[in-house]
Amino acid sequence: MPERDVELGFHVDDSEVTLNVCLGKQFSGGDLFFRGVRCDKHVNTETQTVEILDYSHIPGHAVLHRGRHRHGARATTSGQRFNLLLWCRSSVYRELRKYQKGFLKLELLKREGKLATRA
């Protein structure tokens, strides 16, 4: 019976950027798989061939990836793997995204003629 995560299913992180540092020890398996970036609405849509990226951890090396990059970790098949995960969040970026979405909605309403605009 495993005491820790064996594998990590397909997911996105609640981060802008994730730093994943492989601290060791000796192991096999545990590869990361990346499957493209999506917005919230399309996070479960199909993967295109060009988006398929697999990565094998190397002790002492780190991976920096976008939190929104869809990914998961395959099972560690032998040994022990220790990774340090750092989720980096930006409140400024998140605020800006909210305004951006608001502006986009306004633009759509204008285009559809549902919003009065000055000549």
Ligand SMILES: O=C(O)CCC(=O)C(=O)O
């Ligand atoms: O290496 C792992 O087991 C964690 C992978 C992951 O979810 C990540 O890098 O955000």
Ligand SMILES: [Fe+2]
């Ligand atoms: Fe993750």
